[in-house]
Amino acid sequence: MNELHLISFNYPYPPSYGGIIDVYYKIKALSDLGIKIHLHCFVDQIPHKIDPEVKEITENVFFYQKKKNPLLYFSGTPFAAAIRNSESLLKNLEENEAPILFEGLQTTHIIRFLKDNRHKLYLRYHNNESEYYKGLSVSEKNIFKKIIYKIESLKYSGYQKKLLKKFEAVFCLSEKEYNEVETYSKNAHLIHIFHGNTSVKELDTKGKYFLFHGDLTTADNKRALNDVIDLFKTLPQYKLVVASDRASEDIKRKISEVENISLAPIQTTGNLYRLLEDAHGNILISYQNSGTKVKLFNTLYNSRFVIINENITDDPALTDLCLFGSHMNEIRQQIITSAEKDYNDTEKRKNILENTHSDKAKAEEMIKIIF
Structure with a gap:
């Protein structure tokens, strides 16, 4: 072996x-x-x-x-x-x-x-x-x-x-x-x-809130969250859940000051999947261009709408599965638009994700190279 x-x-x-x-x-x-x-x-x-x-x-x-x-x-x-x-x-x-x-x-x-x-x-x-x-x-x-x-x-x-x-x-x-x-x-x-992820989740057409999740000890994620908090201050009709086990006291205070924003711990993978399954839309923003962000896959396999900016992925097939905003005004508009829409993209995602991004195929390729 x-x-x-x-x-x-x-x-x-x-x-x-x-x-x-x-x-x-x-x-x-x-x-x-x-x-x-x-x-x-x-x-x-x-x-x-x-x-x-x-x-x-x-x-x-x-x-x-x-x-x-x-x-x-x-x-x-x-x-x-x-x-x-x-x-x-x-x-x-x-x-x-x-x-x-x-x-x-x-x-x-x-x-x-x-x-x-x-x-x-x-x-x-x-x-x-x-x-x-x-x-x-x-x-x-x-x-x-x-x-x-x-x-x-x-x-x-x-x-x-x-x-x-x-x-x-x-x-x-x-x-x-x-x-x-x-x-x-x-x-x-x-x-x-x-x-x-192995298969795209079959979900109802509507979720309960918008979700932002990530490691809130990094400067990039903190900057992105601050911009998203400012955005939801202008959208009191929509609920934002921030999911993280790594929120500073400063971030906790900022979240507690906005009525339509709440903080949820992740703790286990099961909790993260439940948060994703209940979300109507996910907001993924980065100010660093470093290829495809890992959390994009979790959201595409396990949740509904995914709203991104240009630094979340450099893969056009994945970008095509998302709603895109190049600046915060466009992100804001995508939130408003998606909130009113039913989610119906399961089959489209299955065709792209399950055929081209399976973990087993990647592991087989690594084994071939290493051994």
Whole structure:
């Protein structure tokens, strides 16, 4: 049986935000096809237990606490990578000569310490990190954080150029990133997002509210939510639910001040699906152009109308399944228009999503390349 070390930037459960959705459902799809996964996770705090959903799809799970040394900001290595460094991880990897799949450049700091040629190395390229941090710097209002993100962007620019050629293959999420990597290091493979959905839900024609969901610790999502809150202040006739487990006190206060907006915890995948199933429309906005956002798939498979701006996906087939607004006035108009409409797009979505974006097909392609 084939084995694989997978190093994750965080514990991949519950799969409720961003790249963690891709990590969890990739592990599940590979495991379903018989791959034994040795999962290594960098975390803020070591969990007391491993969730049964993770136990079922892994051979074993190891945790490593992220470093908390603020002096690492002054390291030549990007901070997000420098804090994910562990001698225990190196020892655990040396126990087994299986290939290593790094989830994101932030997990790759240990490559310089690996013994030569014992492992084949693969990268899941979640973002062009240099562009990502540049975008965070633009979105961030706190001047100190703005400078930190700008420096991190510059560090990643050199870091990713130095590292990308070291991998047997770099698995990219989007056309944009595939073209960037292929031009530079000639080892790119386009493997779209793993999202865990198998079939498009059959839903009634009407939902109960509009939904905004995401990780509210990122500057991009916070900026988007602030704009959406301002929008719904002018639309008191419509209800907005903000779903997140990562809302700051400041965000909670802003939400509580608007009568037609409420905050809902996610906590489990089941809760997220229930929130999606009850939503009439979903609002997905980003100010960073980094390919297709993971949460787009969850909304298209499990909910009704999806309203996006140009940074949510670069896939024209997926854009065609959404309502589009290039600025907030157009987004506002799409909210008003969709609120009055019945949802009837299930068959159209089935034809596109179930035929071209299944997790099993993506896992088979990765296995072919790695093994």
